[in-house]
Amino acid sequence: MSTPQHHPSPRELDDLELLTTGAVHPLTAFNAPGSVLTLDLPTELAAADEVELVDPEGLPLARVAPATGEVTGLTHAQYGPFRRLYLTARQVREQHAGRTVVPVTDALTAPQLEEVRGLGPALLLVFAGHGTSDLSPVALIRATLAAADLLDDAVVVVVPLADHGDAQADHELGVRVAETYAGTDPVHALSDAEDAPYPPTIQAVVDRDLPEPGEQGLVLFFTGLSGSGKSTLARALMDRVLEQGERTVTSLDGDVVRRHLSAGLGFSREDRETNITRIGWVAAEIARHGGVAICSPIAPFASTRATVRGMVEDAGGEFFLVHVATPLEECERRDRKGLYAKARRGEIPDFTGISSPYEEPDDAAVRVDTTGRTIEDALDDVLEALAATGHLDLAPTPAVEPRAAVSPLREEQGTTSALVEQRGTSVSKPTPDTGPIRVLFVCTANICRSAWLEQAARGLARDGLEFSSAGTHGFDSHPMDVVMSGTLDSADDTFRSRRLTRDLIDDADLVLTAERSHRAFILEEHPQALRKVFTLGQFARAAEAHPDLRGRELLATAGQRRAAPLPEDDIDDPYRRGNAAAAAAAGKMSTMLSVIVEALAEED
Structure with a gap:
């Protein structure tokens, strides 16, 4: 019988590496008395004698006995940016003894750099894990490397330490990790430097990882009943973005996605959730690279919408949820395909709003009821909300006055404008720029x-x-x-x-x-x-x-x-x-x- 497998979350992977690399001795088990590390397993795995933890590629990392929480390390992470900087506590003591250990959880400000400079030879110990910093783990490491370049004698070491949502537990674990890595060397806690400026090279890393709202990747997620008008609003919004011409934009319409990305899926709850998750993953990747993704699935379940939000935010993007809250009665009245009637006759099972629930979101950025409204009027609600957050400002540009038609006299003179006018387009010859x-x-x-x-x-x-x-x-x-x-x-x-x-x-x-x-x-x-x-x-x-x-x-x-x-x-x-x-x-x-x-x- 094969050992059940579990794909750890980013937080669990971070904890696991702490255990398997020996960073926090003598801790050898999850969920042990006094332990600040926990491992939450799915119900179907919690009763197993042994569970194998694997990375996203399926590589076995460790075995865990759920009953005792004991961990048997099999290997360490084989890939990832800056992997060379991930050292064990033993390696740090062998290679960098005699330095002051400085735990780092955020980009260092100018005053903090001066503080570290006064310590002499320093080891910047980066706690780079899921949720530890506002910066992504990779950006935090890059910012710390930039800080080391500005110091006289500093090295950078990375520890995969995740945030656990418990400030006290996270503090205790951070102290233990820092002391373990330092050994007999001193540990220095940085003073708070909130609102202090970053040096330019560090600021450049921060700006790229935490762009202004107007430069941030954005997922516009329209949810609502079938016939609510969400796809129509989504297409109208996409037109506005394209007309402005300042952002790259991708449409992930529900029907189109089903024909391509989710071909073969049915309409059971499980298949519908898989479809939404696939849309969310693609949208998150678009946001990761600074693009705009516009999605318009029904997405009836709050848990799945939360999963998509998490994927987008983990990718550094903004998740902007639009609830198209048109009432069921109005959606049925608009139903030209007769889908609601078929659902009421039992011909379509698990139909949202009839035989399957729609969980109205309580975390929408904007709520729009399209009943009795034009597309432009309803879209204005969305545009105002987007402008308020600073993510998109799609106010219409002033109309351009049409150029005067070329007269027959100008045509006889053989001008370029006259020749082009005959093809239906008017072009004026540019005036040479004589200014400075x-x-x-x-x-x-x-x-x-x-x-x-x-x-x-x-x-x-x-x-x-x-x-x-x-x-x-x-x-x-x-x-x-x-x-x-x-x-x-x-x-x-x-x-x-x-x-x-x-x-x-x-x-x-x-x-x-x-x-x-x-x-x-x-x-x-x-x-x-x-x-x-x-x-x-x-x-x-x-x-x-x-x-x-x-x-x-x-x-x-x-x-x-x-x-x-x-x-x-x-x-x-x-x-x-x-x-x-x-x-x-x-x-x-x-x-x-x-x-x-x-x-x-x-x-x-």
Whole structure:
């Protein structure tokens, strides 16, 4: 007889690794007296003599005796990001003895970094598990590695420690883990630094993992009875998102999903729940990558909707539940297919609202009754709720005045507009831009490289050019880095950093970045700017390749004939790396900048 298997939850997997790697000695069992670790098994497995715990790929990790909670470790996790940093307590004591152990459960702020710097050699012990931090476990590790880079002598070790929903138990377990890893070395608990700023490199990790609502992956989940209008509202909302053109969007309509993703499933409760779970998994993956998924199944059961919400939130997305609360009587009145009538005659079993219950949600973001309302009117309820959360602002754009038709006289003159008008479309010839060329410099936090470039470019004082700067991450309204400003002949004491926005990109004629990563970030978020975004070195080489072109002619040619950015063009970030790094960055930027400003000037 085979051993029953159990797929642990993320929290259980974390606990299991603590046991099988020996991180918390002498604990060898779940659910033991005084233990802070528990393992909840399904009812059908709780009575088994032995249960095998396996990972998502089916690899056996351990055996557990449910009666006693005793664990027999079989192996450790074989894969996962930063697996090299997951060490046992014994390995830590062998490899890193003599360091102060600092437990880490969140990204380190600037004051906390200074606190750790004063401890001497440090070991940052990251508690990276399900629910431990607002950041995802991978982002927490990345943020801690970024912190270690800013310290004089620090190493990073990761412990898979999950949150258990019990603050006291979690604290006790964290203390035991830290003491076990430290051995005879000191343990330092970080002071609370709520609302303190993060250093720019750490802020960049936090921003990517915890984006603003308008940049966050989003699952719009419409639930309601058959005939309630949920699919109609979902399609109308999708049209609005597509018309705006700022977010990628995928429709996961119930009928379409059944034909493709859930082909072969019936309409029993089990099959319907499987169908919803599949929709939820796909939607969560879309949200994980910053997209918008619009789903419109009936989804009658609260437990399944909660499962989908959990998958989306675990993926870092926002779950926005819309309850289309049209009454059953109205849904039956609209029923053109006669499904409700068949259900009442017993011809369709388990029909939601008739022979199977619909559990109304009490956690909906918005409730819409479509009775007696137009699609636009009902959709407004959803749009207002979305705008209030900041996830989507789909207010209609002002109507564009139609262009005047081309007259026969213009046609006789043979203009381009007249020729196109004959094909049913009117095109006006663009007016050449005679204003100043607007150059936007971009780096990470807008306190070192791009700030230096803006001020140095202004110091070159050429007519017809305007210079500004911004940062892809970091924080607003900070002064320029003191060390970097010291490399300028005359620094502007009033300078303050700012975040990069779409408006800044749209207003610029040329966007120059300090590194290839900044350019990639901009183009990922704003692909429409492809022909005007370059690294500083990339555009300097373009200017040198076309010495006969100046100003806007150079911009047009460079945009059409772009050479790839090169690694050696990148300006290394000098932040907190001392005077030598600042001087090196300034020298490299100065060489490139002089070429660019000279080439952009329309006249000598």
